[in-house]
Amino acid sequence: MNSGKFVLLFFLLPFVTVEAGFFDFLERFYCRCDFDGFYDINRILSDKDDLQHFDxxxxxxxxxxxxxxxxxxxxxxxxxxxxxxxxxxxxxxxxxxxxxxxxxxxxxxxxxxxxxxxxxxxxxxxxxxxxxxxxxxxxxxxxxxxxxxxxxxxxxxxxxxxxxxxxxxxxxxxxxxxxxxxxxxxxxxxxxxxxxxxxxxxxxxxxxxxxxxxxxxxxxxxxxxxxxxxxxxxxxxxxxxxxxxxxxxxxxxxxxxxxxxxxxxxxxFLPLELKHVRQCVLSEMAHLNMTEDFDLADKVARDMPFFPPEEKIFAVKGCKSVRQKLALYADD
CATH class of the missing domain: 3.40.50.300 (P-loop containing nucleotide triphosphate hydrolases)
Known part of the structure; x- marks a missing residue:
């Protein structure tokens, strides 16, 4: 690290207290390019390959x-x-x-x-x-x-x-x-x-x-x-x-x-309806390598809470907890 970065570091030190996490700050400063350690120019250059052709x-x-x-x-x-x-x-x-x-x-x-x-x-x-x-x-x-x-x-x-x-x-x-x-x-x-x-x-x-x-x-x-x-x-x-x-x-x-x-x-982002939650369930089935089962997907989706109380149109939690809910039916 060159002297300029050390000057900047010590300029910033007065703003940092032990209570706020001095070592946490020090790590963030040194590891701005990598949480794992100091600057590694070879890794930085090779990481550019992570950018793929956009389509x-x-x-x-x-x-x-x-x-x-x-x-x-x-x-x-x-x-x-x-x-x-x-x-x-x-x-x-x-x-x-x-x-x-x-x-x-x-x-x-x-x-x-x-x-x-x-x-x-x-x-x-x-x-x-x-x-x-x-x-x-x-x-x-x-x-x-x-x-x-x-x-x-x-x-x-x-x-x-x-x-x-x-x-x-x-x-x-x-x-x-x-x-x-x-x-x-x-x-x-x-x-x-x-x-x-x-x-x-x-x-x-x-x-x-x-x-x-x-x-x-x-x-x-x-x-x-x-x-x-x-x-x-x-x-x-x-x-x-x-x-x-x-x-x-x-x-x-x-x-x-x-x-x-x-x-x-x-x-x-709009609230989700029953048909959308059903799609989420089917997606989770595929993710868990389960056999696609439309009846089960419908059952799991309908078991989720919906609102407003009168119409019950939109899923209260969207697709959150779909995987957990599906697990309750997995072995039925």
């Missing part, structure tokens, strides 16, 4: 095969990711924000994206997922988290420009922490000598699930087809943007990311 049609097929009941997300993600990956000189990173109820595919679709970009898919060392409760548990340590987050993202992108960063439960992160990464998402040729324009940032949140669910329920009650719902239907995307911007408890409260229009797409 837009393969991504479309994968989304259609693996994502259930999410026509808006499927169409938007396919076009956004494809255009970005085909651009040899993008002017900014790709920034997506997923919103909707739990269990509807928001986290799962990040795996689909990853396996169409990296040979190792979600297991690639260039796919970084930040779980709010685990990585940023203490609100009083926001300043330390800001320093760590900036260094971690900057270091990884400097090693691998096509890195992917996923922030799960963004509604639980402080807006100050999120705004820390604003320079990385902006139209900047470089930040501290590094270009971030080939990176991908994805935010995942259960926020606005009520607005999305209510719109979907309105379409159902009006006898309209679910696929008629579009991202612009009744100002859905605008409503999502305005609501999260004004939510004092959310990560995007008065965020500069929204002010400066740095999030490329706010993507709603």
């Amino acid at each position: 837009s049609e393969e991504l479309k097929k994968d989304l259609r095969k693996s994502l259930y009941g999410q026509h808006i997300a499927m169409k938007t993600i396919q076009k956004a990711v494809s255009c970005f990956m085909k651009d040899s000189n993008p002017t900014k990173p790709l920034v997506l924000s997923f919103h909707g109820p739990p269990g509807v595919g928001k986290s799962y679709v990040t795996k689909i994206i990853a396996r169409n970009i990296y040979k190792k898919g979600e297991k690639s060392k260039h796919v970084h997922t930040f779980m709010t409760d685990y990585y940023f548990p203490h609100k009083d340590r926001a300043r330390i988290y800001q320093t760590q987050l900036r260094e971690w993202i900057h270091g990884n992108v400097s090693c691998f420009p096509h890195s992917m960063f996923i922030f799960d439960e963004i509604n639980k992160i402080s807006s100050e922490l999120i705004d820390t990464i604003k320079p990385f998402l902006d139209y900047n040729p470089q930040v501290d000598g590094v270009s971030f324009n080939k990176a991908i940032f994805i935010f995942i949140s259960n926020s606005e699930m009520n607005a999305i669910t209510n719109l979907t329920l309105d379409f159902w009650r009006e006898g309209r087809d679910r696929e008629e719902i579009q991202i612009t239907s009744r100002g859905l995307e605008t409503q999502i943007t305005q609501n999260i911007y004004n939510d004092e408890k959310g990560g995007f409260w008065h965020s500069s990311l929204i002010d400066q229009h740095l999030i490329d797409h706010f993507i709603p």
